[in-house]
Amino acid sequence: MSTKRLFRVLLVAALSSTSLATAAYAFQEAPMLAEEVKAGALPPVDQRLPLRPTVMQTEGTGAYGGTWHRAYKGPGDRWGPTKLMEERVVKFSQNDAGGLDLVPGYIESYSVNDNATEFTFTLLEGLKWSDGEPVTTEDVRFWYEDVFSNKDILPSVDTIYAPGGKPLAVEIVDERTFKVKFEKSYIYFLTILAKDSTGEPSLDRASFVMPAHYLKKFHPKYTPEADLAAAVKEKGLEKWTDLWGSKGPITAWNMNPDLPVITAWKVTVPPPADVMVMERNPYYYAVDAEGNQLPYIDRIEHTLFESQETFNLMSVQGQIDMQQRYANTGDFTFYKENETKGGFHVLKWINAETWSLIPNYNVKDEVLAGLLAKEQVRQALSVSIDRDTINELVFAGLGESRAASPVTGSPYYNADLESHWTAYDPDLANQLLDEAGLTERDDAGFRLRPDGQRLTLVVEANDGSRSNVLELVRANWEEVGIELQPRIIDRTQFDSNRDNNDFAVQYTSFDRLSVTAADPRLLLGDDSYANQWYVWYETKGASGIEPPADHPIRSMWAAWDKASTSATLADADAAMNEAIATFVNQGFVIGLVGETPALVIVKDSVANVADGLVNDDVTRGEGLARPQQFYFKQ
Amino acid sequence: MLGFIGRRAFWALVTLAFVSFISFVIIQLPPGDYVTAYAAQLRHGGEYITATQEAILREQFGLNDPILIQYWRWISNIILRGDFGRSLEWNAPVSELIWDRLALTLFISSLTMVFTWAIAIPVGIYSATRQYSVFDYIFTVGGFIGKGVPDFMLALILMWLGYAYLNMDVGGLFSPEYRAAPWSTDKALDMLAHLWVPVVILATGGAAGLIRVMRANMLDELQQPYVETAYAQGLSERQVVWRYPVRVALNPFISTVGWALPALFSGDVITAVVLNLPTTGPLLLKALQMQDMYLAGSFILILSVFTIVGTLISDVLLAWSDPRIRFA
Numbered sequence: 001m002s003t004k005r006l007f008r009v010l011l012v013a014a015l016s017s018t019s020l021a022t023a024a025y026a027f028q029e030a031p032m033l034a035e036e037v038k039a040g041a042l043p044p045v046d047q048r049l050p051l052r053p054t055v056m057q058t059e060g061t062g063a064y065g066g067t068w069h070r071a072y073k074g075p076g077d078r079w080g081p082t083k084l085m086e087e088r089v090v091k092f093s094q095n096d097a098g099g100l101d102l103v104p105g106y107i108e109s110y111s112v113n114d115n116a117t118e119f120t121f122t123l124l125e126g127l128k129w130s131d132g133e134p135v136t137t138e139d140v141r142f143w144y145e146d147v148f149s150n151k152d153i154l155p156s157v158d159t160i161y162a163p164g165g166k167p168l169a170v171e172i173v174d175e176r177t178f179k180v181k182f183e184k185s186y187i188y189f190l191t192i193l194a195k196d197s198t199g200e201p202s203l204d205r206a207s208f209v210m211p212a213h214y215l216k217k218f219h220p221k222y223t224p225e226a227d228l229a230a231a232v233k234e235k236g237l238e239k240w241t242d243l244w245g246s247k248g249p250i251t252a253w254n255m256n257p258d259l260p261v262i263t264a265w266k267v268t269v270p271p272p273a274d275v276m277v278m279e280r281n282p283y284y285y286a287v288d289a290e291g292n293q294l295p296y297i298d299r300i301e302h303t304l305f306e307s308q309e310t311f312n313l314m315s316v317q318g319q320i321d322m323q324q325r326y327a328n329t330g331d332f333t334f335y336k337e338n339e340t341k342g343g344f345h346v347l348k349w350i351n352a353e354t355w356s357l358i359p360n361y362n363v364k365d366e367v368l369a370g371l372l373a374k375e376q377v378r379q380a381l382s383v384s385i386d387r388d389t390i391n392e393l394v395f396a397g398l399g400e401s402r403a404a405s406p407v408t409g410s411p412y413y414n415a416d417l418e419s420h421w422t423a424y425d426p427d428l429a430n431q432l433l434d435e436a437g438l439t440e441r442d443d444a445g446f447r448l449r450p451d452g453q454r455l456t457l458v459v460e461a462n463d464g465s466r467s468n469v470l471e472l473v474r475a476n477w478e479e480v481g482i483e484l485q486p487r488i489i490d491r492t493q494f495d496s497n498r499d500n501n502d503f504a505v506q507y508t509s510f511d512r513l514s515v516t517a518a519d520p521r522l523l524l525g526d527d528s529y530a531n532q533w534y535v536w537y538e539t540k541g542a543s544g545i546e547p548p549a550d551h552p553i554r555s556m557w558a559a560w561d562k563a564s565t566s567a568t569l570a571d572a573d574a575a576m577n578e579a580i581a582t583f584v585n586q587g588f589v590i591g592l593v594g595e596t597p598a599l600v601i602v603k604d605s606v607a608n609v610a611d612g613l614v615n616d617d618v619t620r621g622e623g624l625a626r627p628q629q630f631y632f633k634q
Numbered sequence: 635m636l637g638f639i640g641r642r643a644f645w646a647l648v649t650l651a652f653v654s655f656i657s658f659v660i661i662q663l664p665p666g667d668y669v670t671a672y673a674a675q676l677r678h679g680g681e682y683i684t685a686t687q688e689a690i691l692r693e694q695f696g697l698n699d700p701i702l703i704q705y706w707r708w709i710s711n712i713i714l715r716g717d718f719g720r721s722l723e724w725n726a727p728v729s730e731l732i733w734d735r736l737a738l739t740l741f742i743s744s745l746t747m748v749f750t751w752a753i754a755i756p757v758g759i760y761s762a763t764r765q766y767s768v769f770d771y772i773f774t775v776g777g778f779i780g781k782g783v784p785d786f787m788l789a790l791i792l793m794w795l796g797y798a799y800l801n802m803d804v805g806g807l808f809s810p811e812y813r814a815a816p817w818s819t820d821k822a823l824d825m826l827a828h829l830w831v832p833v834v835i836l837a838t839g840g841a842a843g844l845i846r847v848m849r850a851n852m853l854d855e856l857q858q859p860y861v862e863t864a865y866a867q868g869l870s871e872r873q874v875v876w877r878y879p880v881r882v883a884l885n886p887f888i889s890t891v892g893w894a895l896p897a898l899f900s901g902d903v904i905t906a907v908v909l910n911l912p913t914t915g916p917l918l919l920k921a922l923q924m925q926d927m928y929l930a931g932s933f934i935l936i937l938s939v940f941t942i943v944g945t946l947i948s949d950v951l952l953a954w955s956d957p958r959i960r961f962a
Contacts, residue, residue, distance in 0.1 A: 069810055075725050076672065076924065079681050155693065158686045200687055236720060236727050245694055246687075247725055255725055272724045272731050274912045275814040301814050303806075306920070309790060310910040313797060313805045325679070353680075462678075492925075495674045496665040511680055519682070527682075617680050 027053070028292045030064040033282050043132070045293055048283045050124040053293075054106065056286040057093070059608040062296040062631030068606075070323045071311055072302035075271045078254050080325050081278065081302055083623040085263040089121055089207050090194050092515070092619045093626075098409045098612070100515055100619065102194055106135075106262055106285050108176070115567040116187040119180045120173070121208070128283040129260035133213050137172045142212035144170040146221055148198070153244045158199050159538070160192050163564060170208075178208070185567040188517050195518040195618050200246060210251075211260040218243050218250050264295040264628045276302040286628060296608075296631035315601045318342040322606050322630060324349060324615065324622050327599040330465065332396055335599060347600040347609065352616035353511035354404040354594030357381075357459065357473070360503050361588070362532040362545055367451045368504060376436040378587040382421040384429035384480045390472050391593045404510040404591035405584045409614040412516055412577055417584040422591070429480045438481075447481040456483040461507040462494035469592070470507060501532050510589055514616040517576050520560055524579070525553060529588045556582045605633050639946070646942040650935070657934040658705050661927045667697045668722045671924045695722055708928055712935075719928035723921065728932045732914060736899075738807070739913040742832060743898040749837040750844060751887070757841075758848025758883075762856060763875060773845060780842030785905040789835050793909070796831070804831070806910045832909050836902050847886055855879035881955070888951050895944030896937045 029037070029045040036042040072080045089110065090102040104110060108122045127135040147153055149167075157167045163186050171179040182189070197207040216222035218231055220240060228240050235242075235249050243250040253259055255270050264284045269277035278300040286294045303319075305311050311326050316338035327335070327346075335346050359381070363369050371377050387401030403420045406412040433447060438455065440448040447455045457477075459470055470486035477484050489497070497503045510528070512519050521527070525534035530553060535544030537557050547553050559579035566572035583589075598615035608630050615621060666674075669691045673683055683691075692698055696707070711717040718728035761770045796802035803809050807828050812821045855861065856879055864874045903915035914933075921930035 074723070074920070076675055076723050077679070079676070079679065155690060156686050158684050200690060236717070242694065245690065247691065247694065247722075249725060252725065269814065272726050272734065273814075277814055303810070303813055304912070305910050306907045306916050307910070309793075309908060310805050313793060317797060317803065317805075319810050490664070491674045491678055492664060492666050492671050495677065496670060509680070512682075617682060621680075 026291070027287060028290075029282075030280065030293070030296075030298060032065075032298055033280070033293075036282070042282055048128060048132070049287065049293060050126040050128075050285050052108070052125065054104070054124065054286045055289055056294055056626060056629055057103075058288045058626075058629040059610055061288055061290055061292070062608055062629060063634050064292075064296055064298070064631070066297050066632035067299040067301055068297050068321045068627075068630070069301050069303065070320055071305045071314055071326065072276065073306065073326075074304055075254065078252075079621075081254060081267075081276065081300070083621045084300070084627045085265055085278075086197070086620055086623050087207075087263050088194055088197055090190055092194050092624060094409070094610070094613055094619075094624060098614075100409065100411065100614065102190055110190075112187070112190070116185040116189075117182050119189060121178055121180070123176045123209075124285055125176060127262070127285050129211050129213075129262060130266050130281040130283050131214075131260045132283060133211070133260065135209055135262060136175050137178050139209040139212045140170065140178045141172050142215070143198070143208055143210040146219055147210060147215075147244075152241050154200055160196065161199055180208075184565045186564065187566050187569050187572050188564055191515060191518045195515070195620070209262070214258070214260050215251070265300055271304075274304045276304075278302075284628070288629065295628040297627075315344070316342045318344060318603060320344070320601050321603045321632075322601065322609055322627075324598055324600040327601050329395065329398060329596050329599055332398060332597075332599060335601065343605070344601055344603045347602055347611045348398075348597035349600055349611070349613045349615040350407060350409065351509075351511070351594070351596045351598045352407045352410065352514040352614050352618070353509045353596070354402055354407075354513065354591040355399075355469070355596070356404045356508065356510040356592060357590040358506045358508060358510065358529050359457075359588075359590070360498075360501070360505065361530045362501055363504050364501065365504065367449050367453075368457075371436070371438075371449065371455070374436050375587070376432040377438075378590075379421055380429040380432040380436070380480065381477075381482070382587055382590045383423060383425045383432075384482075385473055385476045385590070385592065386424045387422055387592050388424070390469055393472065394468050395593050395596055399593040399596035402591055402594045403584055403587075404589040404594070405513065406516055406580060407513045407595050407614065410514045410516065411573065412580055414577075414580075417581065420584050421587050426476070426479050433480060433482075441481060445481060446478075446483050454483055455481070456485055457505050458485045458487055458503075459505040459507055460487045460489055460494060460497065460503055462489060462491040464488055466507055473592075498527060498531060510591065510594075512616060512618055513594075514614050515618045516580065517563065517572070518618045520576070520579070523583055524556060524560060525588075552582055552586050553588075607631055607633050639950075642946050642949075646946070649942060650938055653938045654709060654931065654935050655705060657938075658708065658927060658931045659701065661922065661925060661930045661934075662701060664925065666925070667692070668695065668925045668927065669697060672723075675924070704927070708931060712932070718932040721921070721926055721929035723924050723926040723929065728929050731917060731929065732933065732936070735912060735914045735917060738911075739901045739915070740898055742829070742911065742913060743836075743901050745829070746833050746836040746840070747894060747898065749833055750840040753837060753841040754844035754848055755884075755887075758845045759852055759875065759880060761845065761849040762852030763871075765853065777842040777845045780838045781846075783839075785835055785839045785902060786908045788838065789832075789905050789908045792831060792835060803828070807832075807912060832905065832911055835905060835909075844887070848883060851883035851886060852879055855882050885952065885956060888955055889948050891948040891951060892941065892944035892946075895947070896940040899940050900933075900937060 027045045027049055033042060037044055088105050089107050091105050092100050093103045095101055106124055106127055108124050110119065110121045112119055123135060123137070129135055161168050163182060164184055166183050169181045171181065173179060193207055218228065218240065220228055232240050232243060237243065242248060246252060249255050250259065253261055254267055257267050257270060261281060262285065264281055265278040266281050267276065268279045269275065280295055280298050284294055288294060305314065308328060312331055312334060314320055315327065315335060339345055359372050361369065361372055391397055391399050391401055401422050402418045403422055405414065405417040438447040442448055442454055449455050461467065461470060467486060467488055470484065474484040474486065494506065498506065510522065512522055516523060525531065532545040533547045533553060536546050556579045559575045563572045563575035563579065566575065600609065602609045610625055613624050669688050673688055676683060696704065708719050711719060720726065721728050721731055724731055757773050761773050764770055793804040796804045807825050808821065809824050812824045815821055861874060861879060864878060899914065900918055901913040901915040903919050906913045906915035907919060918930065918933045921933060
């Protein structure tokens, strides 16, 4: 399957780079741009597009125009607007069979050498920034030498760009071609690029390219100190590095309308305005199959809101043209009841997550840690829960009972793993707990731990709406003699309890279960069931807690080390699957209900929005639907 | 009088210095800092940044420095340069953020205040002079309900009724087509069509309490011998009531002008969040939630200034309106 996938990727790449090369017809453009061309403010469309533009797959050929209304929560919600139009050298695309492929973005082609240490990319010929300047490997060189390798701007490089501690190296071949080199094989680099691009400080920008002609004005290597100081002062900042980074007022695309971009839209009214506005980029590089320059939609307006009720009211009043982000699964009935009145319909994408109870295997309470280390106890905690009832009562029957394992549509999906320890069987649970030696009970019928205390698990959740799940689990566990004490706490407190290793069990979403290889940290224990062990693993023993010598988590780490240094996708995926199987079979995390629908509000006038997509941070949320090809029916 | 104001001004400065420090510290008391809150917010939406990225942000924002140094950096800029610093969350100067929203906030809250008083004073007087009449009972019941129902709940109910049965465009101050548009006559008219909802909601909550205060004060005054004397002199009821007991009963209103001033500035926070009003209230709430300490700290500092100035004004007003009160 993996080889087939790779083949399909290459096929798509080949198709998109050649299909229009022989096309004889002219390109078309949006009426609002045609007017500007007529007025002489813009060059004609075939001079703005690359020589052979990328052909984006569309659900159907669309029509130009319109303003897309949606809602956002301010600059902290930068990913909402960003994910609509992220550009990568390769991006995920969901095929008709539901699988995920990598398709090239603004590059003509790419290739990987035999041992996957060298990745060669060729930029589209005639690719341009939104101000009309050409995109060349000078922009790549600038990003690599003056930004990525500059310690003032980027003090430390994330490990995903520095496998084995040595950061990636870039070699410029010619004006359009560049190579990225690693010391070790790293076939998952493409997957990483599709998710995280090239990381900080261009976290949400195109991979590898930064507009050198514009940004040099803000870099001490190219600009005299006095000019730089003036720019810093104008923005009310203290030092030149404040201009940079993902929150810098110069390099953050959403704050700076002057920053040249290659995305389909660019910001024209930045926050803190109550309505953030983005307008089409006349130089966008992609076209549809008929040669119409994308995007179809002229403008996007993001209205600021704060409370969920406001968002829901906006939706049912028909003030949202298309939005998945913030549409709440629990409000499904409310949306459905008002579909006709608001003139919209609700699509169901699949959340790549399982709502789970996450026990802490590094818990400071040693007796409890000892109990959780027993497989019987873990299995008993899992099979004593009636997942179907939780699904019916809390998720309106929209999700499914499942373990925390890769979801449908993921290349690592496995039906056996999905149902591991999920069948409701309180008798088995009682028997397992007895076998584990927890036979003593107190007056109230709760089991006693080896130290004579009642077996109590404090379960934390970070939102009041989660309390009903905890209540159902409490009743289930009481039947097998385990006490659950629910705690609803603030989400910052929730996170810091985990960072400080100060929790027994947390109830939260276990996500990123689509293309797990793009971000396997959660699976390996990070920010989750074994945070301290993971710290030990990541820091190579410098800090954190060392797991027992024969602990199965070590074999998961070994499998990941192998996967991340494989030369072929087949080897890498085999090792990845091994890590996943160990994780699920050990039952480290108690998955309850998952594959819940991600609701999408779509106005009836909006077309080309696909149904049934995988919704995940890895697949970039709404971006997977390719908003560039959404359009308003005339 | 001048000596009085001078003494008060001195103590006001001391109080302000104290408040600014305490609030800056309290904002940062919850676990973590702005970056922790930011990461938690992202995680809530299913997005993740790595520990390295968090460390870079923390370094960029200077959050690793001791709290005293952070405080000094903030307060010295305010005193020496009038610069309130930059909001970490909004990535923009604090003064710009507040200023942008201030005009609408002041407009809505002053309108609400006028509306509140316009309801509370006549109704309170009527209830007191016609004690235990049918209307007094109706106003009393209505007043207790208005006081008992939280404003945000009332807002939600009204919005739902407006949407479900009246086909009104609810939420926000503008219809979608005017939100991004520059100011025009049409936009102003559109705002007026939306404005009555927040004003009614906020005024009912406020008026309910004031009616009770007004009624109680009036009842106290109406028992006084001087009222009887006035009647005995042959004055009409209208002359007696409006000229004497009402003036005395208004004292509590005047002494609360001091609290009205900061309330004008921040508006009602929760209701504004529910109604999605572009006022300063939601800005403050979010700043506190996110530990955006420069924005939240400056906000509280400005609120404190208003409270102190407001108290001073109400003291002076009280002395002016009621000759019995003398400066101690």
